Amino acid sequence: xxxxxxxxxxxxxxxxxxxxxARFCLALLDGRAWTAGELARHAGVxxxxxxxxxxxxxRGGLLAEERQGRHRYVRLAGPQVAQLIEDMTAxxxxxxxxxxxxxxxxxxxxxxxxxxxxxYDHLAGRLGVAITDALTTRGxxxxxxxxALSDDGLAWFAAELGAVLPASGGRRPLAxxxxxxxxxxxxxxxxxxxxxxxxxxxxxxxxxxxxxxxLRLTGTGRQALSALLGLRxxxxxxxxxxxxxxxxxxAGG
Amino acid sequence: xxxxxxxxxxxxxxxxxxxxxARFCLALLDGRAWTAGELARHAGVxxxxxxxxxxxxxRGGLLAEERQGRHRYVRLAGPQVAQLIEDMTAxxxxxxxxxxxxxxxxxxxxxxxxxxxxxYDHLAGRLGVAITDALTTRGxxxxxxxxALSDDGLAWFAAELGAVLPASGGRRPLAxxxxxxxxxxxxxxxxxxxxxxxxxxxxxxxxxxxxxxxLRLTGTGRQALSALLGLRxxxxxxxxxxxxxxxxxxAGG
DNA sequence: CGCACACTTCGGCGGGCGCCGAAACCTCCC
DNA sequence: GGGAGGTTTCGGCGCCCGCCGAAGTGTGCG
Numbered sequence: 001x002x003x004x005x006x007x008x009x010x011x012x013x014x015x016x017x018x019x020x021x022a023r024f025c026l027a028l029l030d031g032r033a034w035t036a037g038e039l040a041r042h043a044g045v046x047x048x049x050x051x052x053x054x055x056x057x058x059r060g061g062l063l064a065e066e067r068q069g070r071h072r073y074v075r076l077a078g079p080q081v082a083q084l085i086e087d088m089t090a091x092x093x094x095x096x097x098x099x100x101x102x103x104x105x106x107x108x109x110x111x112x113x114x115x116x117x118x119x120y121d122h123l124a125g126r127l128g129v130a131i132t133d134a135l136t137t138r139g140x141x142x143x144x145x146x147x148a149l150s151d152d153g154l155a156w157f158a159a160e161l162g163a164v165l166p167a168s169g170g171r172r173p174l175a176x177x178x179x180x181x182x183x184x185x186x187x188x189x190x191x192x193x194x195x196x197x198x199x200x201x202x203x204x205x206x207x208x209x210x211x212x213x214x215l216r217l218t219g220t221g222r223q224a225l226s227a228l229l230g231l232r233x234x235x236x237x238x239x240x241x242x243x244x245x246x247x248x249x250x251a252g253g
Numbered sequence: 254x255x256x257x258x259x260x261x262x263x264x265x266x267x268x269x270x271x272x273x274x275a276r277f278c279l280a281l282l283d284g285r286a287w288t289a290g291e292l293a294r295h296a297g298v299x300x301x302x303x304x305x306x307x308x309x310x311x312r313g314g315l316l317a318e319e320r321q322g323r324h325r326y327v328r329l330a331g332p333q334v335a336q337l338i339e340d341m342t343a344x345x346x347x348x349x350x351x352x353x354x355x356x357x358x359x360x361x362x363x364x365x366x367x368x369x370x371x372x373y374d375h376l377a378g379r380l381g382v383a384i385t386d387a388l389t390t391r392g393x394x395x396x397x398x399x400x401a402l403s404d405d406g407l408a409w410f411a412a413e414l415g416a417v418l419p420a421s422g423g424r425r426p427l428a429x430x431x432x433x434x435x436x437x438x439x440x441x442x443x444x445x446x447x448x449x450x451x452x453x454x455x456x457x458x459x460x461x462x463x464x465x466x467x468l469r470l471t472g473t474g475r476q477a478l479s480a481l482l483g484l485r486x487x488x489x490x491x492x493x494x495x496x497x498x499x500x501x502x503x504a505g506g
Numbered sequence: 507c508g509c510a511c512a513c514t515t516c517g518g519c520g521g522g523c524g525c526c527g528a529a530a531c532c533t534c535c536c
Numbered sequence: 537g538g539g540a541g542g543t544t545t546c547g548g549c550g551c552c553c554g555c556c557g558a559a560g561t562g563t564g565c566g
Binding site: 008009010011012013014015016017018019021022025026080081084085087088089091092142144145146147148149150151153154165167173174175176177190 | 262
Binding site: 526533 | 537538539540541542543544545546547548549550551552553554555556557558559560561562563564565566
């Protein structure tokens, strides 16, 4: 017979089951706060519609809001929510076929996103995966029996980034894998991933392209990654990008 | 033939956004295959309704089906799907308020589930968390800088369980944390968690209570856990259970 | 061969929900 | 104080979707 409470799961899923609300959450994956109007325009719906959706999401605990004057700023409620949306997106992408033919503009944006982007508060794309790989091959990150920083890794964060990472007693894990939906491989998330990303932005290793999630690796960044991790530019400069695309096109056709 | 569904975040969420489909998935978290009729009766809907829901879930990639004669057996498509549903459930439970007052029967079932149960293919409940804690305090599992088995842990699995765990090169991590929705703490999942659970069932350390996910710790199991991990019965025998409940009731009231 | 059973397909019904525009509310700025 | 702009509330509309029962298909058993 019917037992207790299966309602919660359905309710939570229902919050993300609408295309407009899903677009909101995906946009908010950039980790920043958006106004209601920005999100409405982004999703192509009326302001009134957006307002109702946002109230819905806030009530459901997925979003946190902050009112400032006549603006309603809204952001993801926390890393757990970001992780949930990332996980679901990765899962959805896995089974999903390619959509329609992309426009030139969209293709360009997609290329930039594939090279380097933020994933809520950590690094993703080829850059994020390459850094994760470099940490792993240098023995700073162990992926063979789970996913954790080694003692050397903790020391590396302290020495190179000046970040004393707390032993993960809190809710948030210090290091966790996040499935990259362009690379189909794991990159570093958790507190360590956030610290790394914050450092990279702070020291100008990367800079944001426009207002989106896409990142550009700077000259400073190339030098730093090379010095710290022996990493050659993984984002691919223009020539590499085009060549790689031609290769992929030839192989795929 | 239409290619595999062009799944988006909203579409995936939509699959779980219905109360009946959510009930199906939660029931299937026991890791076994159910027939369409069983699920229909479990959720209290007509067979025709259940049939449509199942087709929906299969097309969406959440469920795998296996036809045998006039039966349609269905199970979760894999560990990734189980993890997704676990994660969403944990997230939902966190913000969820208490439901209505439970019946005696439901309370009894809930108590058994809280003591020990399976979570798809690994151990959960007080038992699962206690084992995870024991592994951690003994240095077999490290949670301070991520979540991974130590070298000693790998050796322990080989020596005590006779399980040679593959270096997690494949898709599935060897060890990962799974948030326990009764204990609100992590227990061991991933390949290692699955091996441990399979061993426990095989060696009769635990046995299934009825046809659900709840488990009973056997005398053999008590001895084994004590010998292998220095663990005293964490499920609480009957006296402990009642005493604990009285304490909790007194403290909560 | 025929009945029983498990499941599926098909209409049809009803409720829920996402959408909009209009109007109200609030804040900021001139 | 008035106007402009961002946000919210309120009806109202339309559609999607979950539900059922009845009829149809396929399997197993006597």
